[in-house]
Each structure stands twice: as structure tokens, then as C-alpha cells.
Amino acid sequence: MNLYVGVDISKGYADSCVIDDEGTVREEYRLDDTRSGHDQAQELAQEWDRTVSSEEELLVGMEATGRTERNWLDLFEQIADKTEPEAYCAGPLVLRRFAEQRRLHAGKTDRISARLMADYLRFGGVETDSEGTGKSPQPGLRTLSRKTKELIGRATELKNELHALLQRVHPELALLRLRAHEPVGPEVNQTASDARRGR
Structure with a gap:
């Protein structure tokens, strides 16, 4: 039986x-x-x-909370040197999205957050081997997430600029697009044609 340990870190305790595997809280x-x-x-x-056999997994996961998790992550990585648990750290945005996708109640109590992390591990939220090391994901995940969000925002801006440019250069394309999505009467089409000719 695989075991998944979710850890919610607070100041002074976890x-x-x-x-x-079944999602049963064991x-x-x-812990202070x-x-x-x-x-x-x-x-x-x-x-x-000792509970987990050699073919099974013991995964420990915690939320990146702005460096307060570092003590615990280091501790579980030291423990992993002697035993088999793999320790992972996930960003808060990732966990929030996971809770939304699974329609889980993501209340802000420490117990619920720990359970959410354990479920995240159980559903395969982290790869079993991060960059071939079996250790926690690299700290660059936050940077990667932020950069992805920036690029998505920039792509939206570029699409909007492209649409505005197309409307200025080829107004008939806007009319064709309007006709394709919203069929309109001939008098509205005539009014649009007249407006284009400058009447």
C-alpha cells in the first residue's frame, strides 16, 4: 500500500x-x-x-509558504537518505488549482490543507522523480509559473493588437467576421457598406 503524507507548515509547527491509496486518512x-x-x-x-513495501511509494509533500517550509523539507530530505520517503514542495497556486479541479473544499485550516496536499500526491500531482534526483522540485518552479502567466498575458495583448490592426487595415474582415458569427439583415449590411465608403 502506498502512503501519501501531506504537511501543512505554520510558524512553529506543522x-x-x-x-x-483509497484516500482513507490513516x-x-x-509536530512542533x-x-x-x-x-x-x-x-x-x-x-x-516499515509499513510500505519496496514496490510501493512513500511520498511526503508540503506547500511552499515563503521559506518556512525549508526546515521541514530539509528534515524530510535527510530522512530520505536513511529511509525511502521522497519529499516534494508544491506552490500554493498549484494546490489551489488542484482543489478547484477536484471540487475539493480548500478551507484554510491547517488540517484541511495537509489533507489537500496528501490528495495532491495521491492523484499524481508530482512526478515520482523530479529531474532524475528523486528530491524536491527545483526552486525555479515559482519562476516558471510566473513567466508562464506573463507569457499568456502577453499573448492575449498581442492578439488584441492584431485584431485592432486588422480592423484598421481591412475593415471588411471585421464585417465578414460579424456576418459569420451573427447573421444580420440586408439593411444593416447596406449601412455598414455605406459607412465604409464614407457616406
């Missing part, structure tokens, strides 16, 4: 939710961001690792 924890909390996380990861 909530975690462990689910299986365990939920709140202290030495004893990290020790407890290591013990839990070893326990989870």
Missing part, C-alpha cells in the same frame, strides 16, 4: 495527514518545529517506511 499529527518535533517526525517516517 500539521501532517497520512492517507493511503493518521494525523501536529523544535528538535523534539523533528525527532518525532523521524520516528514517524521510519514507522511509515
Whole structure:
């Protein structure tokens, strides 16, 4: 049985939710961001690792929250050196879109956010091997996401400019486009033709 651990990091503590392949919540924890909390996380990861066979996966995921996740991500990457869990970090926008696509309630409680991350892992939200390393995705994902959004916005601007230019240079194309989408009476067509001729 595969296990998916979603971790929601807050200042000073982290909530975690462990689910299986069926989406059943097996365990939920709140661990302090202290030495004893990290020790407890290591013990839990070893326990989870014993539950999973060698053919199965143990994935740990957390939301990128502006560097507060770094302690926990580093901890789970250290744990991964000794055991088998793979640790991933996903951006908040990615998780929000995932929740919208699955029509999941994405309330802002820590427990719900941890469950959302675990579901994201369960549904294959992260690739099992990020750039062949098996470690967390590169920090450039935020940059990639931002750049993609910028390019989409720029493409929309260019399309709008192209439409405006076509209407100035070839007004008959706008009329043809209007006729193709909205059939109109002959008197409206005549009025449009007269307007083009300058009457």
C-alpha cells in the first residue's frame, strides 16, 4: 500500500495527514518545529517506511509558504537518505488549482490543507522523480509559473493588437467576421457598406 503524507507548515509547527491509496486518512499529527518535533517526525517516517513495501511509494509533500517550509523539507530530505520517503514542495497556486479541479473544499485550516496536499500526491500531482534526483522540485518552479502567466498575458495583448490592426487595415474582415458569427439583415449590411465608403 502506498502512503501519501501531506504537511501543512505554520510558524512553529506543522500539521501532517497520512492517507493511503483509497484516500482513507490513516493518521494525523501536529509536530512542533523544535528538535523534539523533528525527532518525532523521524520516528514517524521510519514507522511509515516499515509499513510500505519496496514496490510501493512513500511520498511526503508540503506547500511552499515563503521559506518556512525549508526546515521541514530539509528534515524530510535527510530522512530520505536513511529511509525511502521522497519529499516534494508544491506552490500554493498549484494546490489551489488542484482543489478547484477536484471540487475539493480548500478551507484554510491547517488540517484541511495537509489533507489537500496528501490528495495532491495521491492523484499524481508530482512526478515520482523530479529531474532524475528523486528530491524536491527545483526552486525555479515559482519562476516558471510566473513567466508562464506573463507569457499568456502577453499573448492575449498581442492578439488584441492584431485584431485592432486588422480592423484598421481591412475593415471588411471585421464585417465578414460579424456576418459569420451573427447573421444580420440586408439593411444593416447596406449601412455598414455605406459607412465604409464614407457616406
